[in-house]
Amino acid sequence: MTSDDSQDLATEALADLGAMGVPETLLRDVPDLKSLEGLMIYGSRARGDAVDGSDLDLLGLVQSPRPSSRSGDVHLSYYTPAQLGSGVGTLFGAHLKRDGRVLFDKSGELGAALERMGAVNTGLVVKRSRNMSQLFTTPELDLPRYLPGLLREARYLLRSCLYASAISEGRPCFSVRELALRHGDPDLSRLLASRYVEEPSEQDYSQCVSRLERLIGPLPSSQHGSLEATIVNEWGTGGDLLSMAFMALGASSAEFDDYAEVEKVLL
Amino acid sequence: MTSQVAFVGDVHGCLPALRGILRAIDERDVSHTVFLGDYINKGSDSYEVLAEVLPLAASGAATLLTGNHEQAMVSALDGRGLAPFLKMGGAAAIRSYVGGNVGPDVLTEFRASVPLSHVEALRSMPETFEAEDVIAAHSFGTPTGSRYRVSAHVDVGQVPVISRQGAQIDTGCSSASGRLTALLWPSLAVLQVDNKGARV
Numbered sequence: 188m189t190s191d192d193s194q195d196l197a198t199e200a201l202a203d204l205g206a207m208g209v210p211e212t213l214l215r216d217v218p219d220l221k222s223l224e225g226l227m228i229y230g231s232r233a234r235g236d237a238v239d240g241s242d243l244d245l246l247g248l249v250q251s252p253r254p255s256s257r258s259g260d261v262h263l264s265y266y267t268p269a270q271l272g273s274g275v276g277t278l279f280g281a282h283l284k285r286d287g288r289v290l291f292d293k294s295g296e297l298g299a300a301l302e303r304m305g306a307v308n309t310g311l312v313v314k315r316s317r318n319m320s321q322l323f324t325t326p327e328l329d330l331p332r333y334l335p336g337l338l339r340e341a342r343y344l345l346r347s348c349l350y351a352s353a354i355s356e357g358r359p360c361f362s363v364r365e366l367a368l369r370h371g372d373p374d375l376s377r378l379l380a381s382r383y384v385e386e387p388s389e390q391d392y393s394q395c396v397s398r399l400e401r402l403i404g405p406l407p408s409s410q411h412g413s414l415e416a417t418i419v420n421e422w423g424t425g426g427d428l429l430s431m432a433f434m435a436l437g438a439s440s441a442e443f444d445d446y447a448e449v450e451k452v453l454l
Numbered sequence: 455m456t457s458q459v460a461f462v463g464d465v466h467g468c469l470p471a472l473r474g475i476l477r478a479i480d481e482r483d484v485s486h487t488v489f490l491g492d493y494i495n496k497g498s499d500s501y502e503v504l505a506e507v508l509p510l511a512a513s514g515a516a517t518l519l520t521g522n523h524e525q526a527m528v529s530a531l532d533g534r535g536l537a538p539f540l541k542m543g544g545a546a547a548i549r550s551y552v553g554g555n556v557g558p559d560v561l562t563e564f565r566a567s568v569p570l571s572h573v574e575a576l577r578s579m580p581e582t583f584e585a586e587d588v589i590a591a592h593s594f595g596t597p598t599g600s601r602y603r604v605s606a607h608v609d610v611g612q613v614p615v616i617s618r619q620g621a622q623i624d625t626g627c628s629s630a631s632g633r634l635t636a637l638l639w640p641s642l643a644v645l646q647v648d649n650k651g652a653r654v
Contacts, residue, residue, distance in 0.1 A: 328558055412557060412558030415540065415561075416556050416560050420555045422546060
């Protein structure tokens with residue numbers, strides 16, 4: 188493939204996004220796409236239920252890991268074929284397969300990876316979430332330093348487990364508002380809103396953790412006694428627990444997934 | 455031939471590579487060795503690497519410049535937060551100093567396991583080495599002056615980047631297929647070893 192061909196694909200992709208209703212103001216913030224092997228759109232802009240101010244979520248296929256980028260409301264995550272492979276059986280993988288739309292796919296690898304995503308293994312989602320939720324059992328040491336990161340993760344695990352439990356009940360649902368109605372729990376909408384803009388509070392953190400506990404049972408005790416000790420002691424293992432602990436240190440997603448030794452967590 | 459200065463790039467916790475490069479330098483007519491910082495993290499031997507180079511500095515045979523990893527370690531030990539150090543991979547150095555797993559209060563245990571001599575050395579590492587026609591630092595901001603500039607910090611791949619104005623000698627030691635590089639001045643001869651310390 189020549190660089191001219193790559194430029195043509197990138198130009199066509201932007202035109203396709205425009206035709207899907209993505210506003211020009213967002214398209215201006217899309218980074219250079221020429222180096223990508225494949226590109227897809229997912230999330231609300233792909234489903235067609237975006238509202239004013241919704242993000243544009245893009246996924247780029249690359250050959251070696253690189254940090255995701257955010258420019259304005261445009262979020263471009265880079266995945267290698269191996270990283271996408273770890274999405275098999277996950278909510279993320281199923282979500283990509285269901286809602287995503289491939290914009291270009293030079294080698295066919297992106298489409299092939301989506302084909303392999305398959306059904307969500309809800310038992311595994313809950314099992315992995317339980318393991319990671321041990322990070323919520325040492326709040327006295329960790330909340331003073333890492334409340335924003337831990338709250339973000341409590342929200343992520345609660346949302347994932349709610350989705351998984353809806354699927355395993357045979358009533359899949361990926362709308363937080365709908366789940367709030369089903370559970371008779373109006374606060375869920377606020378706690379799990381994709382644009383949670385409130386100042387992180389210990390109260391919201393406790394609300395999420397107690398709901399998570401009701402959903403998946405008592406959380407396992409921390410193996411290492413604190414978030415920092417979890418990172419030091421799990422260093423080099425490459426598991427979910429390390430990734431989750433590392434990401435709780437905070438900062439932007441671009442900063443933490445800059446660290447290639449720590450893998451993404453795909454639930 | 456007059457004796458030369460050796461500049462050594464980021465070691466990042468790889469003791470076999472450090473020992474290999476020191477052997478290679480020993481075989482040359484080198485009067486002084488300048489390490490460009492980032493002795494710690496990534497590899498498993500942060501403590502051992504510093505323990506190996508500190509006596510060289512004490513004897514006057516070497517100059518140890520500071521790197522961003524050392525500065526973050528000092529900042530963590532000073533209580534300005536462990537998170538920035540952990541985010542750059544400080545867990546590797548903490549494990550090396552503590553000697554394995556840690557208990558819940560990581561900072562207290564880390565502080566207790568770093569010898570005072572190491573803390574003092576880390577605090578007093580200069581940022582630059584300057585001679586008449588060459589200047590070295592872990593990294594440079596804006597280029598100034600006409601002296602030859604030797605830097606590290608940015609992994610440039612297996613082969614150092616050497617131009618007429620300067621050289622970049624971080625060749626990814628401790629990373630997969632990385633190497634440790636020494637650049638001799640003024641000849642610009644390059645010595646390299648792999649992560650096991652074998653000449654390449």
